[in-house]
Structures are given as C-alpha cells and as structure tokens.
Amino acid sequence: MARASTGPAYPERFYAAASYVGFAGSPDSSSSNAVVSKFNNEAALLLYALYQQATVGSCNIPKPSAWNPVEQSKWKSWSGLGNMAPAEAMRLFVKILEEEDPGWYSRADVVSDAVVDVQMNQNPKSEVVVENGHAFPETKAVSAENGVSMESQDKDVVSEGLGSISVYDQWVAPPVSGLQPKPRYEHGAAVVGEKMYVYGGNHNGRYLSDLQVLDLRAWTWSRVEVKTGAEMPEVQASIPSIPCAGHTLITWENKLLSVAGHTKDRSETIQVRVFDPQTSTWSILKTYGKSPVSRGGHTVNLVSSSLVIFGGQNANRTLLNDLHILDLETMTWDDFDAVGVPPSPRSDHAAAVHAERYLLIFGGGSHAACFNDLHVLDLQAMEWSRPIQQGDIPTPRAGHAGVTVGENWFIVGGGDNKSGASETLVLNMSTLVWSVVTSVKGRVSLASEGVSLVVGSYNGEDILVAFGGYNGRYNNEVHVLRPSHKSTLQAKMIGTPEPDNVSAVHNATNATRDLESEADAGPDGKIREIVVDNIDGEKIRSKEGGEGLRTLKKEKEELESELSRESLQNQQLKQELAEAENRNADLVKELQSVRGQLAAEQSRCFKLEVDVAELRQKLQTMEQLEKELELLRRQKAASEQAALNAKQKQGSGGVWGWLAGSPPQTENDA
Structure with missing residues (x-):
C-alpha cells in the first residue's frame, strides 16, 4: 500500500491519528497500553517509535535496564529509526494506522483543542483558524513530497471538510484513506x-x-x-x-x-x-x-x-x-x-x-x-x-x-x-x-x-x-x-477571438500609427483642415472626412490584411516544414532499422552460402570415395574369381596325375 497521506495534510492528519490511538501529548505507559489494546504488540511499538521520531526526533536517551523488557522494546524500536525525518515518520504513522484500522478517521474526533496545542508547540509560527466548529493550524508555506514546493496565501488556501487544503493553481495531495489501488498507468x-x-x-x-x-x-x-x-x-x-x-x-x-x-x-x-x-x-x-x-x-x-x-x-x-x-x-x-x-x-x-x-x-x-x-x-x-x-x-x-x-x-x-x-x-x-x-x-x-x-x-x-x-x-x-x-x-x-472561427489567431500588425490619428483634432472632435504644398506650389486643402484620407486608410488596411495573411501563411509553411522534417526523421530512422535488419539477413545468407559450399564439397568427396570403394570391390571380386579358377585348375591336374600314377599332393607337400 502506498502512502496514505501526503503534502500539507501531514500534520493535521498525523495529530488526529495520534489522538485517536491514545498519544494525546507524550506517550506515557498508560497511552502505550491503550495502543496495545487496539493493535498487536509489533504495530503498537512501531507506532510509539514513529510518534517519538515525529515529535521528539532521533532517540538519544540511554538504553533502559535489562529488568524492564517493555521499556527496552520501546527503546529498541525508537532507536532503530535512526535519523528518519519527522515528516516521513508522520507519513508512516498514518499509513500503519490505516493498514491496521482502515476506518479510524470516520470514528475519530478529527482535530481537538489538545491536538491544536500540540501542533502550536511543534510549529509556533502557525496560526489557528476556526471553521465549521473545527480548529485548524494555517501555515503560510507548505512543502509537498518529491520536491513539489508550494507557497500559499490566505486568500488562496481554504481548510474545510476532512482538513484538506485546496490551493489555487497548485497541485496538492488530499488526505486519502482506505485501501489504495495498486499502482498503475494506461488505466x-x-x-x-x-x-x-x-x-x-x-x-x-x-x-x-x-x-x-x-x-x-x-x-x-x-x-x-x-x-x-x-x-x-x-x-x-x-x-x-x-x-x-x-x-x-x-x-x-x-x-x-x-x-x-x-x-x-x-x-x-x-x-x-x-x-x-x-x-x-x-x-x-x-x-x-x-x-x-x-x-x-x-x-x-x-x-x-x-x-x-x-x-x-x-x-x-x-x-x-x-x-x-x-x-x-x-x-x-x-x-x-x-x-x-x-x-x-x-x-x-x-x-x-x-x-x-x-x-x-x-x-x-x-x-x-x-x-x-x-x-x-x-x-x-x-x-x-x-x-x-x-x-x-x-x-x-x-x-x-x-x-x-x-x-x-x-x-x-x-x-x-x-x-x-x-x-x-x-x-x-x-x-x-x-x-x-x-x-x-x-x-x-x-x-x-x-x-x-x-x-x-x-x-x-x-x-x-x-x-x-x-x-x-x-x-x-x-x-x-x-x-x-x-x-x-x-x-x-x-489574443482576441474572431467570430465563428475556432482558430482566432492573433494577427500581428506593424507598429505604424493610424493615419487618422496623425491629423490634429479640434475641440469638437473633428479633424481640422490640413494644408499640403504640391510640386507646383499650389495648396491643396483636405477637409474633414475627405476622400483622400479614407482612401489612404483603406489602402493601409488592405496592406496590413495582406501582410497578415502572408505572415500566417509563412508560419503555416514553417510548421508544415517542421512536420515534414519530423516525418523525414522518422522515415530515416525506420530506413536505418530496415537496413540493419537487411544487413543481418545478408550476413546470415552469406553464412548459409558458405555452409552450402562446404556441404557440396563434402558431398563431392563422398561421391569420389564411393567410386573408389566400388572399384576396390570390383578388384576384390576379380581377385577372388581368379583365385577360385586357379584352384579349380589345380584340382583338375591332380586327377589326371593320379591316373598317370602320380600321387596327389597333400597340404604338407604344398
């Protein structure tokens, strides 16, 4: 189970939890016995140690005498926490309590005057705010876990309900309770x-x-x-x-x-x-x-x-x-x-x-x-x-x-x-x-x-x-x-939205002054007469609301509109170019990946070709050996046939010799 309470809600929830289990100030023997009556010995000792670590700090008292095993167990549990930070001890205290007794908060008196007194002793700079019949210490600056820092002001912080703090435009961790879900993503x-x-x-x-x-x-x-x-x-x-x-x-x-x-x-x-x-x-x-x-x-x-x-x-x-x-x-x-x-x-x-x-x-x-x-x-x-x-x-x-x-x-x-x-x-x-x-x-x-x-x-x-x-x-x-x-x-x-246009892109214009503002305005708000010398030295009078001024203003607006369209088109082309470059980079990466796969396949193919060549050479050698073996078999068969023929001839000569009076040869004679 992940942490049960984070961020600025640590002190409120911790002291409420401490009050619920019997630690209404310093946990003496009677309060320890109250904790033991609610939880098993191991959980009670750990809660005691975490409370001491959060309110007093690291254990620096001497080890109790051996004749008092209860005090020895409490000392061992506290000293085993080492230099754990008080905020971490507060978090673990609430976490263990919620694991042992998930519904404790609904049965507890959330914040009592005694709890507020303890908090004021721990943090003298905090102020007490009373809302809905409950007293809450209000802190000017709070710090959440994992380096998320927040600075709150009185008008941006409200403390209500379960003692949660809602800060405008800042992320805070509410004091959630119950069995938290398994960590996950893509849910x-x-x-x-x-x-x-x-x-x-x-x-x-x-x-x-x-x-x-x-x-x-x-x-x-x-x-x-x-x-x-x-x-x-x-x-x-x-x-x-x-x-x-x-x-x-x-x-x-x-x-x-x-x-x-x-x-x-x-x-x-x-x-x-x-x-x-x-x-x-x-x-x-x-x-x-x-x-x-x-x-x-x-x-x-x-x-x-x-x-x-x-x-x-x-x-x-x-x-x-x-x-x-x-x-x-x-x-x-x-x-x-x-x-x-x-x-x-x-x-x-x-x-x-x-x-x-x-x-x-x-x-x-x-x-x-x-x-x-x-x-x-x-x-x-x-x-x-x-x-x-x-x-x-x-x-x-x-x-x-x-x-x-x-x-x-x-x-x-x-x-x-x-x-x-x-x-x-x-x-x-x-x-x-x-x-x-x-x-x-x-x-x-x-x-x-x-x-x-x-x-x-x-x-x-x-x-x-x-x-x-x-x-x-x-x-x-x-x-x-x-x-x-x-x-x-x-x-x-x-930017100002344009009617019926979701884009409503803010048009950038030149920092030129309006031609109409160039003309001096009289007390009645009308444009006074402007005198301009022409090439021939004649004087041309431009009356109020003259056609020339309106024409110049219209041309200016058309030029600005055209310039704005060109600027938007230029930005659009730049974005399309950037997108094309990104796609090109993706294609290059995919091409490199395909090339790597192709190189691996080529290497495997070359190895297979080498193996095939070796097998072919071995096969040719086997065929040659088979031919030689066949030749040897034929030679052996011919030799055996010749020996048999010779033996038969010898046998025939012996018969004719016997008939002629010559005795047959024995093995010893041979």
Whole structure:
C-alpha cells in the first residue's frame, strides 16, 4: 500500500491519528497500553517509535535496564529509526494506522483543542483558524513530497471538510484513506456524481481488471465488487471484469463506457463495455455497422450523443489516424474520410471538443518520435486544419492527459521517452493561446506517462484530479488542482477571438500609427483642415472626412490584411516544414532499422552460402570415395574369381596325375 497521506495534510492528519490511538501529548505507559489494546504488540511499538521520531526526533536517551523488557522494546524500536525525518515518520504513522484500522478517521474526533496545542508547540509560527466548529493550524508555506514546493496565501488556501487544503493553481495531495489501488498507468478514469472510478491499467506488464472508486467528498478509496448474471435491456448479458490497458473510460447517462484497449485475449474489432454503478455489472454494448479495428492509446470524446474515436495503435503495433463515430442513439458505427490533411498516425495523444463542433488533437507519439502539433477537425464540415498556436507552446510529449473546463483545456503529464513533462498547461480553445498554470519538480507522478485526469466538484467548485502514471516506477498517488483561471484570463488578454472561427489567431500588425490619428483634432472632435504644398506650389486643402484620407486608410488596411495573411501563411509553411522534417526523421530512422535488419539477413545468407559450399564439397568427396570403394570391390571380386579358377585348375591336374600314377599332393607337400 502506498502512502496514505501526503503534502500539507501531514500534520493535521498525523495529530488526529495520534489522538485517536491514545498519544494525546507524550506517550506515557498508560497511552502505550491503550495502543496495545487496539493493535498487536509489533504495530503498537512501531507506532510509539514513529510518534517519538515525529515529535521528539532521533532517540538519544540511554538504553533502559535489562529488568524492564517493555521499556527496552520501546527503546529498541525508537532507536532503530535512526535519523528518519519527522515528516516521513508522520507519513508512516498514518499509513500503519490505516493498514491496521482502515476506518479510524470516520470514528475519530478529527482535530481537538489538545491536538491544536500540540501542533502550536511543534510549529509556533502557525496560526489557528476556526471553521465549521473545527480548529485548524494555517501555515503560510507548505512543502509537498518529491520536491513539489508550494507557497500559499490566505486568500488562496481554504481548510474545510476532512482538513484538506485546496490551493489555487497548485497541485496538492488530499488526505486519502482506505485501501489504495495498486499502482498503475494506461488505466481509465471517469467521474459519476461525486465519485471517481478507475478501471484497469498496466502494472509490471500485466493488465489489471479491478474497478476502484474514490469518494471526492470523503477522499476514501474502496473497491467495487462486480456482480455477474444480471441482464440489462439495452445490452447483452453481464460479463466479468476484463483485464485491459490503453482503453478510454467515458461517462454516459450515469454509466461508464470502456472503449477498446489492449487485452490478453485479442479482439479484431473494438468492443464497448458498459458498467452500471447501480447494479455493479459489466456488459458488452451491442452495436451495428462495421466496427473499427481494435486498438489502444486512442482518444474517445463524447459529442452530443455520439462517440468520436481517433487514432491509436492496433494489436500489431500499427499506428492509426482513422476517424470513427458511434451513434449512441442507434448504436451504429460510421467511418468518415474528412477533407484536409489529418494528423499523422499516432497513439497516446490527447483530444478535446470545443463548442460541440470542433475536435482538437494535441501531441502523441509514433514509434520513433513525439509530437507537439495541434490539429482541429470541424465536425460539421468534416474538414481538418492545422491552426497557429500561440503563447507558451508545449514541448513534444505522449502519454499526457487532458480535460476541459469551459473553453479551457488543461494538459497534465506525458513525456518524450527521456523525461516527464513537469508543466501543467492550459489552452484557451477560442484563442488557441497556451499558458503554463504551474510546474512540479522532481520525480513525481504528475510528470508521468499514462496518468489520468478528470474534472470533479468539491464544495461547488471545479477541481482537477490526477491519478497514477509511470515515470520509472508505477504510481497510485492522487493530486488535486483547484483552477483559479488566472492563467486563462491572461491568455484571453493576449489574443482576441474572431467570430465563428475556432482558430482566432492573433494577427500581428506593424507598429505604424493610424493615419487618422496623425491629423490634429479640434475641440469638437473633428479633424481640422490640413494644408499640403504640391510640386507646383499650389495648396491643396483636405477637409474633414475627405476622400483622400479614407482612401489612404483603406489602402493601409488592405496592406496590413495582406501582410497578415502572408505572415500566417509563412508560419503555416514553417510548421508544415517542421512536420515534414519530423516525418523525414522518422522515415530515416525506420530506413536505418530496415537496413540493419537487411544487413543481418545478408550476413546470415552469406553464412548459409558458405555452409552450402562446404556441404557440396563434402558431398563431392563422398561421391569420389564411393567410386573408389566400388572399384576396390570390383578388384576384390576379380581377385577372388581368379583365385577360385586357379584352384579349380589345380584340382583338375591332380586327377589326371593320379591316373598317370602320380600321387596327389597333400597340404604338407604344398
């Protein structure tokens, strides 16, 4: 289980926990006995040691006498912590308490006057604020874990509910409780009511199938026990949870839609699974028409009553840039060939919808590079365009997450295979001006790939909730940002939206003064008479509102408009050139890879040719040996035949000799 409480909520939650287990000041023998009565001896000793480490510091008292084994055990446990930091001791104290007694916080008196007194003794610089009948110490500066530093002001900090602190335009870690989910990335997250649901994901290369829920009011984690066997009118029979990653979770009619994703049992086409929180059942949505090829790392956006799906990567790691729409009223698939130049094939990008008409695609990656380009699809005209971005244009990234609040699109996380993106960005979708909301430092989950981001409501205000991610390690941390829209207001001041144009690009103009302002204005606001000498020495009078002035002003406006168009076209060409160079770099890398594979194949082929030549030589040698062997066999047969003939001849001579009176030869005679 990962840490139960992080960031600025450490002191409040720690002292509440200490009060709950019996450490209302210094843990004496009676309080230690109270702890032992609630937990086992090992947990009680560890809680005692962590409390001492957090409130007193490292153990510097002498070892107790051997006749007192209880005090010896307590001393040994405390001294074993060494030079552990007090903040870490606080965190571990709360973590162990929640592992031993998950529901302690709901049964505890959150903050008492005694707790506040202890906190004031530990931090004399803090002030006490009383809200809703509870007292809270208010700190002017807080520091979160992993190097994420935040400076808060009175007007930007509120302490309410569970003692959580919400800071405008800064990420904070709420004091979550309950059994936290397994660390993961490439999961799906969506909000239904006041609960954030997290489904599936990737952990150590294994796909997860659990469904977790975080209560955004109590900040408590719990696991949903999925039921099977029930049926719903609009879907097929319920199914068990399916392990998957790279899918998208969408809220639709108080239900959750899980669209596509990578699974162990591959499917050729996209499946849409629906979860009903009322019945706790999963089902497969029955659709009609030609379903798109299965994929992961895609984006899904709900536009009116349709799902718009773009890009991703199929099971064969082929990158896609196709566009498909599922009408949720008819449950019918449609694919569209939009005009214009679409984004290059990619996965792990982000997508948003503006004004229920424009689909924005940002970033993503191929097998060799990451992107920071922005594309817009007009869903009415079905036409792609690539507008000019302004402001703090983001660096290339993939695996980031985005959500919209009004006309503002917030982007969190992602990376470029070298480092994580530390900035939290916002794009004003009317002006297409980027701004940096905040940045984090260190190796934190907010600068991870595969992080999820949702919009929730807390005390009537919108909040961004980020969860999970991978940045060299798998994360299960929760962070919350309360946007104040300060950066978006600044973005609006930079550029003014053009009517009926989502691009609304701010036109750069020459710093020339208006010709009309050159004329002196009289007290009545009218332009006075201007006298100009011509070549012939005649005087030409230009009356107020003269045709010459209007003509010059019109020509100036036309020139500025033409210059603006040329400037925009030039920037467009530069972006297209940069994109072409990126594609060329990808092709060069792929070509080098193919060349390397070809060289390896050529080397293997040459080796095979050498082996074949050696085998042929051996075969020729074997044929020669067989011929020689056959010749030797023939010679041997001829020799044996000659010897037999000679023997027969000798036998015949012996008979005639016997008849002639000569006795036959014996073996000894021979």
